Amino acid sequence: MFDFSKISDECIKCGKCIPTCTIHQVNTDETTSPRGFIELLGDYQKGELELNKNTKDIFESCFLCTNCVDVCPNSLPTDMIIEEVRYDIAKKYGIAWYKRAFFWLLRHRWAMDLASKLGYVFKSCAVKTDNKRGGLIPRFNLPMIKKDRLLPSISSKSFLNSYPENIKSSGKRRVAIFIGCLANYNYTEVGDSLVYILKRLDIDIFIPKKQKCCGAPAYFTGDFDTVEYLTKKNIEYFESFIDEVDAILVPEATCSAMIKHDWEIFFKNRGLDDWSKRAKKLNQKIFMATEWLYKFTNLEEILKKSSVKLDKKVTYHDPCHARKVQGIYKEPRELLNKNFKLVEMSDPNRCCGFGGVTIQSEKFHLAKAAGKPKAAMIKETKADFVAAECSACRVQLSNAMFQNGVDTVFKNPLELIAEALKRVK
Ligand code: SF4
Numbered sequence: 001m002f003d004f005s006k007i008s009d010e011c012i013k014c015g016k017c018i019p020t021c022t023i024h025q026v027n028t029d030e031t032t033s034p035r036g037f038i039e040l041l042g043d044y045q046k047g048e049l050e051l052n053k054n055t056k057d058i059f060e061s062c063f064l065c066t067n068c069v070d071v072c073p074n075s076l077p078t079d080m081i082i083e084e085v086r087y088d089i090a091k092k093y094g095i096a097w098y099k100r101a102f103f104w105l106l107r108h109r110w111a112m113d114l115a116s117k118l119g120y121v122f123k124s125c126a127v128k129t130d131n132k133r134g135g136l137i138p139r140f141n142l143p144m145i146k147k148d149r150l151l152p153s154i155s156s157k158s159f160l161n162s163y164p165e166n167i168k169s170s171g172k173r174r175v176a177i178f179i180g181c182l183a184n185y186n187y188t189e190v191g192d193s194l195v196y197i198l199k200r201l202d203i204d205i206f207i208p209k210k211q212k213c214c215g216a217p218a219y220f221t222g223d224f225d226t227v228e229y230l231t232k233k234n235i236e237y238f239e240s241f242i243d244e245v246d247a248i249l250v251p252e253a254t255c256s257a258m259i260k261h262d263w264e265i266f267f268k269n270r271g272l273d274d275w276s277k278r279a280k281k282l283n284q285k286i287f288m289a290t291e292w293l294y295k296f297t298n299l300e301e302i303l304k305k306s307s308v309k310l311d312k313k314v315t316y317h318d319p320c321h322a323r324k325v326q327g328i329y330k331e332p333r334e335l336l337n338k339n340f341k342l343v344e345m346s347d348p349n350r351c352c353g354f355g356g357v358t359i360q361s362e363k364f365h366l367a368k369a370a371g372k373p374k375a376a377m378i379k380e381t382k383a384d385f386v387a388a389e390c391s392a393c394r395v396q397l398s399n400a401m402f403q404n405g406v407d408t409v410f411k412n413p414l415e416l417i418a419e420a421l422k423r424v425k
Pocket residue numbers: 020021022023024033034037061062063064065066067068069078079
């Protein structure tokens with residue numbers, strides 16, 4: 001367990017974290033800043049602060065972007081102690097019915113498959129399709145979702161149900177794909193692109209059909225029972241094939257950070273050291289897809305030699321869980337700049353403002369405010385595409401651009417790389 005009081009004592013109150021804080025940029029109050037959160041949590045542990053509706057509201061406003069951790073001279077884990085207190089909040093106040101229903105679906109793949117199918121068949125009753133952006137616009141105000149909002153599309157068939165378990169190539173190397181729920185049900189073109197790239201590189205593909213959600217949505221909401229359930233199932237499953245693959249590729253920053261970074265800490269904090277060690281052991285073979293493709297294949301060389309030049313401008317947004325948590329920012333850029341004109345936006349490292357299930361539902365005004373400057377800096381680049389290896393960023397940025405009249409289209413870098421590779425003979 002984190003000792004909130006100790007962390008509070010270790011905060012030297014330098015304020016370096018404050019200008020970088022996503023919620024503080026939206027709500028410039030000391031209570032909604034990393035330094036403020038830490039102080040409040042220290043008081044809470046000492047019994048000097050009650051967990052009431054007001055403090056619940058404060059602790060649920062953090063975007064968990066990790067900007068504060070990145071700049072803090074003492075590397076204080078503000079995001080993680082917020083996640084911990086959300087567990088206490090969930091115990092005291094419960095979790096809203098629709099979030100519980102969503103997490104239940106995440107625990108039961110068959111039910112999520114069914115819900116997604118029904119959503120696809122009946123979507124036209126509630127939403128209209130925006131083909132240009134690849135999203136859905138509600139026809140009327142839904143609970144928690146207003147009709148001025150762009151929602152993710154729903155695919156007719158999930159990624160996991162679209163491919164056989166094994167796709168054979170040269171037999172020399174074999175990787176597994178962990179797809180993540182948004183890319184499995186909503187943005188299936190991400191997985192299709194990764195499969196295409198791996199086939200072109202003659203790498204055998206294993207698509208583990210029994211993989212479950214990584215647990216991130218539940219972790220950020222304080223539903224630790226769901227996290228424990230999903231994580232243990234995944235660890236047991238990964239262990240059953242880990243020695244038979246070179247790597248498990250994850251085309252999603254949040255899922256990858258959750259698996260590689262948070263699983264181990266989650267179990268350690270619960271005193272489940274054996275599970276923590278098992279999670280740590282798996283880490284060595286978990287990679288973001290662009291990282292592995294860049295470091296362990298000749299993809300960059302192929303793209304470079306191809307002399308394929310696509311007359312399109314791309315700007316790259318750094319997902320918090322890629323750059324700050326895993327140090328991945330160079331790899332997708334190096335793969336993209338061979339065939340596209342890469343233009344940097346003024347602050348690619350600024351959080352998009354997705355923030356998790358609670359911010360996207362109950363506190364969407366915060367996500368909207370955080371997304372506006374990001375949409376403006378994308379517009380300034382005049383790029384055709386904004387890329388980020390993260391479907392949560394895709395949900396947030398696609399909507400921010402839609403609401404702020406920006407015509408740039410979001411693509412996962414793998415989609416753009418596959419597009420370029422298709423032109424290589
Ligand atoms: S995680 Fe992000 S939003 Fe939360 S306190 Fe840190 S910088 Fe602010």
